[in-house]
Amino acid sequence: MERSLRALLGARESDVVTVAATARESGFVASMVLFIVGAAALVASIFFPYWELRLNAPQYPKGLFLTVFIDHIKGDIREIDGLNHYIGMRPLGAAAEIERTVAPVALTAIVLMVLALAFVHRKWFAPLAIPAMLMPLIFLADMFLWMRHYGQNLDPSAALSGAIRPFTPTILGHGTIGQFSTDARLLSGFWLATAASVLIMFGLHFRRTARIAAARNTAAA
Amino acid sequence: MKRTLQVLMIAVLVPMAVFGCRRQDVDTSGQPRAEERSAEQGDDSDDARPGGAVAGNVDEIASARGLSPDDVKAAVMTYNPSGKMDEYIQFASGGHGGQMLVIGLPSMRLLKLIATFTPEPWQGFGYGGEAGMAVLDGGNAANQELRWADTHHPALSETAGDYDGQFLFIGDKANARLAVIDLRDFETKQIVKNPISDGDHGGMFVTPNTEWVVEGGQYSTPLGGAYAPMSEYKDKYRGHITFWKFDREKGRIDPEQSFAMEVPPYWQDLCDAGKLESEGWVFCNSINTELATGKADADGVNFESGASQNDMDYMHIVNLNKAAELVAAGKTTELNGFKILPLQTSIDEGVLYFTPEPKSPHGNDVTPKGEYIVVGGKLDQNATVYSFKKIQAAIAAGNFETDDYGVPLLPFDATMEAQVELGLGPLHTQFDDKGYGYTSLFLDSAVARWTLGGSYRTDGAEPWKLVTKTPVQYNIGHLATAEGDTVSPDGKWLVAMNKWSVDRFNNVGPLLPQNFQLLDIASGGVQMPVIYDSPIGVGEPHYAQIIKADKLKAFETYPEIGWDPQTMAVDPDAPKAGTESVVRDGNNVTVRLTAVRSHFTPERIELKQGDNVTLHITNIETARDATHGFAVSVHNINLSLEPGETETVKFTANQPGVFPWYCTEFCSALHLEMVGYMLVEPSSAAASVR
Structure with a gap:
């Protein structure tokens, strides 16, 4: 237990070594590079779509698209909203407004935390990586909750409320609602964030091994 | 050894991330992707259908209809299956x-x-x-x-x-x-x-x-x-x-x-x-x-x-x-x-x-x-x-x-x-x-x-x-x-x-x-x-x-909501969602309407006999083919409002009575419900009988 905790959080107080000693370790350089690249990937992800929903119906031969970025949505919003009003679903623009508004600020903060981690090698800085590593999961969970909220809270006075019961939209893969079939998939923004997560995880690993090695060298000296 | 592993790791992960970005084209237009669109259009480049092989009984069909081989050739030269565009x-x-x-x-x-x-x-x-x-x-x-x-x-x-x-x-x-x-x-x-x-x-x-x-x-x-x-x-x-x-x-x-x-x-x-x-x-x-x-x-x-x-x-x-x-x-x-x-x-x-x-x-x-x-x-x-x-x-x-x-x-x-x-x-x-x-x-x-x-x-x-x-x-x-x-x-x-x-x-x-x-x-x-x-x-x-x-590079829909086809530009005064109104100034009544599947906003216009009515209406749709009509009974009025289009109608409400208006395009499953009522109150009780 203690070993695994140590593995996660890095060396204990007794393992403390000098900055100079740590910096000499190649693992430290590797971790710094991984943190920086991870941070860059996270920053880049803001410019790429995270998720896309395609709605298919006979009268829309090209399909209708909803594309979600971390800070905005685009695609055939007006048309999808127009269709949704028949079943009493609220306009898409009103969903996750706070999340989308704070996303750039929050992402900046998360990235700064990772960069702090890259340049400051105190072991208790390690938890700073957690928000960045959880970004993809937070995104998915938030979207799922909103979609479920939207699907479950339909206006009962809508024209087709008798025909379409409250439902939870499928957020990954294939689904069906009314005459529409839906295909949802994760896109490059999400994969960038995931890559960032993995890179930072490896960064933590190398940071820890570098610290242990440095401690060992110090002890030997 | 460790150093090699680390370098290798970075060498693999970074290109993966970059590749991941490039694989998914960024959607800058807000519209469905171009390649996905064209792939489903039956234009000339569409080669989804097998060529050459002819279904087995064409000869029988041709002979039953009395068609010569030249007729069959002519038919093949001119026939467009569903979705195939003309050249x-x-x-x-x-x-x-x-x-x-x-x-x-x-x-x-x-x-x-x-x-x-x-x-x-x-x-x-x-x-x-x-x-x-x-x-x-x-x-x-x-x-x-x-x-x-x-x-x-x-x-x-x-x-x-x-x-x-x-x-x-x-x-x-x-x-x-x-x-x-x-x-x-x-x-x-x-x-x-x-x-x-x-x-x-x-x-x-x-x-x-x-x-x-x-x-x-x-x-x-x-x-x-x-x-x-x-x-x-x-x-x-x-x-x-x-x-x-x-x-x-x-x-x-x-x-x-x-x-x-x-x-x-x-x-x-x-x-x-x-x-x-x-x-x-x-x-x-x-x-x-x-x-x-x-x-x-x-x-x-x-x-x-x-x-x-x-x-x-x-x-x-x-x-x-x-x-x-x-x-x-x-x-x-x-x-x-x-x-x-x-x-x-x-x-x-x-x-x-x-x-x-x-x-x-x-x-x-x-x-x-x-x-x-x-x-x-x-x-x-x-x-x-x-x-x-x-x-x-x-x-x-x-x-x-x-x-x-x-x-x-x-x-x-x-x-x-x-x-x-x-x-x-x-x-x-x-x-x-x-x-x-x-x-x-x-x-x-x-x-x-x-x-x-x-x-x-x-x-x-x-x-x-x-x-x-x-x-x-x-x-x-x-x-x-x-x-x-x-x-x-x-x-x-x-x-x-x-x-x-x-x-x-x-x-x-x-x-x-x-x-x-x-x-x-x-x-x-x-x-x-x-x-x-x-x-x-x-x-x-x-x-x-x-x-x-x-x-020919025709619009699929008008480029923006509130488009005036006469000026070929957006009319800044065109009614848009949320700006609909009925405003009376003496006996001049200005109505600002929007149309979208499957309703007009507003749906009721109350007039007095003799009112001069100016009616602005915008189809606020953006979907291709989502045209709405605007037809008022016994007023010789019928508009075709293509997606995005705004139009103006002026008339004098001379005839008292109740006049439903409706959308003349079968726009949706609730097309029949896309209706409104124009009520013209007679200026005296006697005038209410036509």
């Missing part, structure tokens, strides 16, 4: 239907009828919408609301002598008017009435860069609506060739910059603008150089023989560049506020020349490189070819004879290059890309293919010679080949526009449809089969032009 678009006049027809080739399917001079309810043209009413009123004359037209010769706008797919012009023979259609939305934007004449025939033809739109006159009258008895025909009656200045930026004819040439009272006929070598010149036919005045009583001579006495009529040769210079220099008079270049000025300044042409000519068609002009004399069996170089040489030689009005007459032998014996009733000629001309033969009911000479003959074939004729059914007027009157004809497809169909279609009563026949001209030689008959049951088309479909 060419034909714009044909709708004759005295007063509209324009849009037809796909080779399928010959009617794609659309463009409301032009005549109110048309499907497009909401002339049924309450202010914009359409204003366009129609632009063509009013002589205190008349002119609401029909005889559309004859459409002209697509050109750049460097080639169709550019931007605008379409169409003339009205009956009233001497022309209309401008914007091909971004296929809607009529302007109707202009000729202020000095009430009839024409030689329009529309455009100069190679669409600076000018040519309208040749027809039945001469005293110009400007004046009166003179026919005994004064020779002195007081005049013909005209009008040159309309086109402002491409605005997409409108500018009458202020336009002018008409006064010409002798022959009956001017079809024209064509010179191109390349002959750019800056215009050529028009004429008939009735006899100055026949018709049969007023039992002893007179009727027009049909009176106007056919001379063996030769006169081709009008106009130096347009020089005419425009004279107009710019103010050498004009004014009639009804319109600039006129007097006949004597044209003669003195070398703007107008005549040369004889076989009588009763019709087509007057400049060859693709601009060096020859081909005239079909309906009562002659030749296509007569004139050389622009020879015309210029004859002008330079000077020493002219003149006609009775003093117009220089260039000798026929000096201007004529060749006469090609084709058959009876040669009428109109277009061209291909292999040095052949195609001429309709009215009396023979046939299409002739013949060789051009000069630089067109590189294949060793004998120049100026008939190659083959294909019978058509029946009485062919004009014909059109793909881009066949431009500087670069495509050499594909020919449409014979037959006036009579007689026995070609099921009997639909004594008024018969016209017959458009598609001929395949791509195989060359003596092969030129008719492969499709298409009935046209909406008017009598005359001329048509055929443009490559990919040159």
